[in-house]
Amino acid sequence: MTPDEMELAKEGLKESAKQMFAPVQDIVRQVSGPAATEVGLILGDYFRVWRLRNAVRLLEDVKQVVSDAGMTLRPVVPRLLFPILDAATLDDDEDLHKRWVALLTNAARVDFDSEILPCFPDILKQLTSAEAQFLDSAYDDATKDAVKRGTPQTAALYGLLEPNRISGNVLSTAHPLVVENLERLMLVSRNSGVKLSTDDQRYMNISASANHLYVTNLGKAFVRACRLPKGS
Numbered sequence: 001m002t003p004d005e006m007e008l009a010k011e012g013l014k015e016s017a018k019q020m021f022a023p024v025q026d027i028v029r030q031v032s033g034p035a036a037t038e039v040g041l042i043l044g045d046y047f048r049v050w051r052l053r054n055a056v057r058l059l060e061d062v063k064q065v066v067s068d069a070g071m072t073l074r075p076v077v078p079r080l081l082f083p084i085l086d087a088a089t090l091d092d093d094e095d096l097h098k099r100w101v102a103l104l105t106n107a108a109r110v111d112f113d114s115e116i117l118p119c120f121p122d123i124l125k126q127l128t129s130a131e132a133q134f135l136d137s138a139y140d141d142a143t144k145d146a147v148k149r150g151t152p153q154t155a156a157l158y159g160l161l162e163p164n165r166i167s168g169n170v171l172s173t174a175h176p177l178v179v180e181n182l183e184r185l186m187l188v189s190r191n192s193g194v195k196l197s198t199d200d201q202r203y204m205n206i207s208a209s210a211n212h213l214y215v216t217n218l219g220k221a222f223v224r225a226c227r228l229p230k231g232s
Contacts, residue, residue, distance in 0.1 A: 054089040061101045062108075069229050073108040080107055083121035095129040099226040106225050114224045123185050123222060132226070134174045135187055135215075139223040141170045142215040162192055164214040171213055179213065187219035 066073060076084075084107070088100035103120060106112045127135075142164045161167060166188070171179075182188045192214045215223075 051089040054092070055085060058085070058088050058097070058100060058104065061097075062105050065101060065105050065228060066108075071105075071229070072110045074110050076104070076107045079118050080116065080121070083118070087121050087125040091125070093129050096124070096127070096132065098228065099124060099132060102226050102228040105228070109229075114221055116225045117218075117221070120222055120225055123187070124226060126181070126185065128178075130175075131178050131181060134170075134178055135182060135219065135223060136227075137170050137173070138166045138188065138213075138215050139220060142166050143220065162214075164192055164216070164220075166213045166215065182219070186216055187222060189214050189216050 065071075075081075081104075084100065084104050088097070088104070091097060091100060103116070103124060106114075107116050124132075142161075179188065183190070190213065192212075
C-alpha cells in the first residue's frame with residue numbers, strides 16, 4: 001500500500017468512527033463535559049484497534065492452518081469474504097474464533113469437498129459457543145454409521161436410528177432455547193428428509209414426534225464448513 005493509499009485509509013477510518021458515534025454524541029457530552037472530544041477520539045481509536053487486532057489474529061491463524069496442512073488457496077468471492085471479515089472481527093469468543101478461522105480457510109481451499117454458502121457467515125454470527133458446540137455433537141451423533149443408516153429400513157435392520165436423527169442422549173444436553181434457535185436457522189428440523197430407496201435420489205419429509213430432531217443438509221454442510229482441517 002502506498003503512503004497516499006494509507007492516508008486515504010486513515011481518513012476513511014476517522015470518518016467511519018465519526019459516523020459510528022454520531023447517535024451518542026449527546027450522551028458523550030453529558031457524561032464527559034469539556035472532555036467530550038477527547039473521549040470520542042479514545043473510543044473511536046479503541047474500537048478501530050480492537051477490530052484491527054482481531055482481523056490480524058484471524059488472518060495469522062488462517063496462515064498457520066494453511067502452512068501446517070500444506071494447502072493451496074484461491075481468492076474468496078467478495079460476497080463471502082467481506083461478511084466473514086466483518087463478523088469475525090467483532091467476535092472475541094475463543095471457540096467461535098476457531099470456527100471463523102475454519103470458515104475462511106475452507107472458503108479459500110481449492111480442495112474443499114463441500115459447498116460453502118453465502119449465508120454461512122450470517123448463520124455463524126447468530127450462534128453462541130454453546131449452540132455451535134451442541135450442533136457439532138449433534139452432527140457427529142447423527143452421521144455416525146451413516147452408511148448403515150442410509151434409509152429407515154437399513155437403520156432398523158442394524159438397530160440404529162433413522163438417517164440424520166439425533167439421539168435422545170445428545171438432545172437431552174441442549175437447552176430448549178438452543179434447539180429453537182437452531183431450528184429457526186434451519187440447521188436442525190423436526191422433519192427428516194430421507195431417500196425413498198438407496199437407488200432413488202428423491203426425498204420425502206417424514207413428520208417426527210416432538211422429541212425427535214434431525215440435522216438438516218444445511219446443518220451438515222455448515223458444520224463441515226466451520227471445522228478446521230484434520231491435523232490443524
